[in-house]
Amino acid sequence: MVVKYNPQEIEKKWQQKWAEDRLYEVTEDNTKPKWYALTMFPYTSGDLHIGHWYALAPSDAHARFKRMQGYNVLHPMGFDAFGLPAENAAISRGIHPFTWTMQNIDNMRHQLRSIGAIYDWNREVNTCQPEYYKWTQWFFLKLYQAGLAYRGKAPVNWCPRCQTVLANEQVVAGGFCERCGAAVIRRDLEQWFFHITKYADELMQHNGIDWPERIKTMQRNWVGKSVGTELSFALDYLGVEEKEIRVFTTRPDTIFGVTFMVLAPEHPLVVRLTSPEKKAEVDDYIARVRRRSEIERQSTEREKDGVFIGAYAVNRLNAESVPIWIADYVLMSYGTGAVMGVPAHDERDFAFAKKYDLPIKVVIAPPGWQGGELETAYTEPGTMVNSGQFNGLPSQQGMEAVSDFLEEKGWGKRAITYRLRDWLISRQRYWGAPIPIIYCPNCGVVPVPEQDLPVLLPENAEFKPTGESPLKYCEQFVNTTCPQCSSPAKRETDTMDTFMCSSWYFLRYASPHCDTAPFGADELKYWLPVDLYTGGAEHAVMHLFYARFFIKALRDMGLVDFGEPFSRLFNQGVIIVGRQKMSKSRGNVIIPDEYVSELGADAVRAYLMFVAPWEQGGGWDDSGISGISRWLNRVWNLVLKGYSCSEAVSSAIRQKAERELSRITHQTIRKVTNDLEKLRFNTMIAALMEFTNYLAKVRETGVVIDSAWRGSIDSLLLLLAPTAPHLAEELWQRIGHDYSIHNQSWPRWDEELTKDEEITLVIQVNGKLRDRIAVPVSITEAEARQLALERQRVKAYLASKEVVKIIYVPGRLVNFVVR
RNA sequence: GCCGGGGUGGCGGAAUCGGCAGACGCAGCGGACUUAAAAUCCGCCGGACUUUGUCCUUGUGGGUUCGAGUCCCACCCCCGGCACCA
Numbered sequence: 001m002v003v004k005y006n007p008q009e010i011e012k013k014w015q016q017k018w019a020e021d022r023l024y025e026v027t028e029d030n031t032k033p034k035w036y037a038l039t040m041f042p043y044t045s046g047d048l049h050i051g052h053w054y055a056l057a058p059s060d061a062h063a064r065f066k067r068m069q070g071y072n073v074l075h076p077m078g079f080d081a082f083g084l085p086a087e088n089a090a091i092s093r094g095i096h097p098f099t100w101t102m103q104n105i106d107n108m109r110h111q112l113r114s115i116g117a118i119y120d121w122n123r124e125v126n127t128c129q130p131e132y133y134k135w136t137q138w139f140f141l142k143l144y145q146a147g148l149a150y151r152g153k154a155p156v157n158w159c160p161r162c163q164t165v166l167a168n169e170q171v172v173a174g175g176f177c178e179r180c181g182a183a184v185i186r187r188d189l190e191q192w193f194f195h196i197t198k199y200a201d202e203l204m205q206h207n208g209i210d211w212p213e214r215i216k217t218m219q220r221n222w223v224g225k226s227v228g229t230e231l232s233f234a235l236d237y238l239g240v241e242e243k244e245i246r247v248f249t250t251r252p253d254t255i256f257g258v259t260f261m262v263l264a265p266e267h268p269l270v271v272r273l274t275s276p277e278k279k280a281e282v283d284d285y286i287a288r289v290r291r292r293s294e295i296e297r298q299s300t301e302r303e304k305d306g307v308f309i310g311a312y313a314v315n316r317l318n319a320e321s322v323p324i325w326i327a328d329y330v331l332m333s334y335g336t337g338a339v340m341g342v343p344a345h346d347e348r349d350f351a352f353a354k355k356y357d358l359p360i361k362v363v364i365a366p367p368g369w370q371g372g373e374l375e376t377a378y379t380e381p382g383t384m385v386n387s388g389q390f391n392g393l394p395s396q397q398g399m400e401a402v403s404d405f406l407e408e409k410g411w412g413k414r415a416i417t418y419r420l421r422d423w424l425i426s427r428q429r430y431w432g433a434p435i436p437i438i439y440c441p442n443c444g445v446v447p448v449p450e451q452d453l454p455v456l457l458p459e460n461a462e463f464k465p466t467g468e469s470p471l472k473y474c475e476q477f478v479n480t481t482c483p484q485c486s487s488p489a490k491r492e493t494d495t496m497d498t499f500m501c502s503s504w505y506f507l508r509y510a511s512p513h514c515d516t517a518p519f520g521a522d523e524l525k526y527w528l529p530v531d532l533y534t535g536g537a538e539h540a541v542m543h544l545f546y547a548r549f550f551i552k553a554l555r556d557m558g559l560v561d562f563g564e565p566f567s568r569l570f571n572q573g574v575i576i577v578g579r580q581k582m583s584k585s586r587g588n589v590i591i592p593d594e595y596v597s598e599l600g601a602d603a604v605r606a607y608l609m610f611v612a613p614w615e616q617g618g619g620w621d622d623s624g625i626s627g628i629s630r631w632l633n634r635v636w637n638l639v640l641k642g643y644s645c646s647e648a649v650s651s652a653i654r655q656k657a658e659r660e661l662s663r664i665t666h667q668t669i670r671k672v673t674n675d676l677e678k679l680r681f682n683t684m685i686a687a688l689m690e691f692t693n694y695l696a697k698v699r700e701t702g703v704v705i706d707s708a709w710r711g712s713i714d715s716l717l718l719l720l721a722p723t724a725p726h727l728a729e730e731l732w733q734r735i736g737h738d739y740s741i742h743n744q745s746w747p748r749w750d751e752e753l754t755k756d757e758e759i760t761l762v763i764q765v766n767g768k769l770r771d772r773i774a775v776p777v778s779i780t781e782a783e784a785r786q787l788a789l790e791r792q793r794v795k796a797y798l799a800s801k802e803v804v805k806i807i808y809v810p811g812r813l814v815n816f817v818v819r
Numbered sequence: 820g821c822c823g824g825g826g827u828g829g830c831g832g833a834a835u836c837g838g839c840a841g842a843c844g845c846a847g848c849g850g851a852c853u854u855a856a857a858a859u860c861c862g863c864c865g866g867a868c869u870u871u872g873u874c875c876u877u878g879u880g881g882g883u884u885c886g887a888g889u890c891c892c893a894c895c896c897c898c899g900g901c902a903c904c905a
Binding site: 173212213214215217218220222228247248249250251299302328329331333334335336339340346349351417418419540541610611612613618621624626627628631633634637682685688689690693762766767769804805809812815816 | 820821822823824825830831832833838839842843844845846858859884885886887899900901902903904905
């Protein structure tokens with residue numbers, strides 16, 4: 001009887017031993033190729049649930065695989081520790097966010113250790129520690145010096161529940177707060193922005209990086225580049241300085257079809273252009289629009305409305321005078337805040353014109369158009385009509401011709417507009433890195449000198465959310481002296497968006513203890529960029545987008561010599577429970593700890609890898625994990641029950657069996673290696689299971705000699721080591737090998753030895769499977785045909801038929817085409 | 820509406836270049852062991868029928884091909900993202 005597999009005992013033992021021996025500590029080593037494998041660090045919200053494990057365990061298995069392949073692997077772990085959820089949780093519990101966060105980190109670190117990962121804990125990064133945020137502030141100063149950080153007044157997203165502003169990226173579809181789900185409202189506030197739009201074009205490109213198509217598309221859509229023309233309509237009003245209204249259009253070919261103009265209600269010209277008799281009506285409309293929530297305003301369902309302001313502008317191309325309206329479907333934040341209304345060729349303008357009885361003038365003829373009225377807007381290409389000298393041009397050419405003409409006349413020029421807005425980083429909350437800026441009555445905005453960093457977050461501030469920055473009321477924090485003129489001055493009291501902290505944390509892991517700079521130049525050069533970055537897809541236009549911007553900005557400042565932080569990105573799917581997403585409110589959160597203590601971390605790791613393709617995610621199922629647990633037990637018993645070679649086997653049979661064992665072993669090594677390379681953990685484990693089942697049969701019959709058996713068992717354990725590191729280590733030791741299996745080289749396969757001796761030849765008649773025969777791989781086409789024709793079952797199908805054609809696919813099939 | 824990803828047994832899923840559909844696992848059924856149960860091991864396990872076999876079957880309908888889960892066309896459904904962006 002073998003000793004029982006006891007995961008609790010062996011996992012604890014090896015985790016201690018690995019830690020004592022500093023097995024997974026890494027340093028720069030130029031004799032080995034480096035591999036930087038990074039998993040998105042967790043937010044310090046409390047407990048690790050099974051979703052965290054799903055992100056962490058497979059990526060650790062992959063990192064271990066690269067390590068055994070001979071790479072010097074950096075696979076670090078840390079904590080995203082600043083931010084609203086921690087602050088809110090702390091408030092509701094009446095404890096300080098720092099205390100709450102550090103408690104969570106202690107707890108999470110303990111849980112993370114139970115995974116049995118190769119994290120080098122010496123490199124742990126924690127964004128809420130002054131040693132870290134000092135450098136977050138330093139980067140702010142660098143961006144400020146580079147002209148990429150600026151203060152500006154703008155209508156911003158305000159979350160009434162979180163009591164702070166949010167960046168556009170943090171407002172989800174329909175106008176809700178990404179964190180708490182409250183409806184976001186607009187407020188005009190003076191805030192700090194990062195000039196991310198400067199990199200709009202580059203952020204749309206993903207050259208030289210291997211990222212999922214989905215994420216690249218989302219980022220491109222987020223930037224929302226539109227190529228078109230900006231042109232002006234003439235104004236002539238007494239007492240109005242401006243002589244024109246500028247609009248942006250992607251359809252310059254439709255300019256002759258303009259029958260009205262629409263300004264955003266916030267457009268600065270509205271007040272000046274509104275005629276006295278329309279003033280009451282216009283004021284009323286603007287007031288009504290202000291009362292509308294952002295959700296209401298953004299709804300595409302709502303019928304468009306607006307009012308005529310009693311003024312006209314002139315379309316310079318045909319000298320026509322068109323009425324100017326205001327409507328809130330025109331957004332002040334996009335383009336010029338004004339649009340030309342071409343109802344015949346734009347759906348929104350069409351609806352607006354129908355509602356207010358504005359003329360609809362066709363200037364792009366749909367194919368076969370007879371000059372009748374349109375039922376709907378025609379937005380496809382066509383031929384230009386009613387367009388003066390441009391008549392007859394196809395619309396594509398027309399766009400160019402009209403743009404050329406406008407540029408010649410000086411009435412307009414080609415322009416590019418983006419949907420992307422600058423990144424708003426101010427937050428009116430306590431739990432974040434203070435923005436290192438001082439306001440001096442004499443010198444104005446003064447950046448905190450580098451040597452004065454960090455600007456410490458005061459411990460004793462009243463951090464309850466009031467809608468104003470809590471730091472405002474912390475006198476000892478606010479009051480300071482100007483670094484330039486030494487007169488009394490006040491500190492900026494907003495803190496930075498936490499996405500700022502996570503935009504550079506992957507640089508810090510390279511040299512986490514460096515205290516003279518955010519990172520050591522040599523270490524950075526050695527480790528960066530990240531070779532494989534894994535995590536959830538929910539960060540497509542937030543973290544991943546900001547981090548790319550950050551790196552491009554640092555590159556242009558000469559601080560790093562690469563432009564993309566993550567060479568390969570992989571998004572794992574989501575673990576669901578009972579067909580639903582896991583959530584505290586549904587009460588279906590799976591805590592891994594219970595499973596770890598009952599079945600072992602190795603079983604949890606392997607189950608998560610086996611349940612579904614990693615990028616897809618899958619359902620947590622208690623009986624599914626017990627299947628994995630049974631398999632690990634079978635491996636345990638298979639290895640420890642020992643092997644005895646049967647004397648009764650003839651040497652011919654023995655040799656054949658040994659060739660087969662070697663072949664299957666090498667095929668398994670190939671399959672497991674290739675699957676791991678592609679992060680296809682589920683099929684990798686299936687291959688290991690098949691191999692286990694096969695070895696059990698071999699053991700039963702005892703057909704191979706001891707050394708052959710032992711060789712295959714060694715391969716099994718080595719292949720299992722990334723997936724079930726504790727079990728593999730224990731068995732490796734128990735069968736007499738030297739510590740540690742994790743310092744062994746990854747097994748290699750010999751392509752020659754993977755080749756089959758015999759194959760199953762499929763015989764088809766008219767493409768339908770009729771028979772199978774076992775044949776040697778070396779079989780020739782003629783032999784295969786002959787063998788097939790001799791088969792009784794095949795003969796029956798060929799009788800009284802004419803064989804028109806014979807298809808032969810070497811190694812696969814013979815197909816008789818008959819009539 | 821637009822963009823991206825999907826639809827295969829009771830379930831999770833597998834299937835390299837167009838070549839044996841359903842690997843591996845779960846659940847289920849039958850058996851061995853046991854006083855019994857658990858555990859373990861062995862066998863069966865898409866459907867229908869006239870069951871040594873035949874036919875049907877990868878969301879639906881068509882097409883290409885000797886041969887289609889895989890390629891092409893049209894449609895339906897699900898998931899994710901974006902959505903008055905001029």
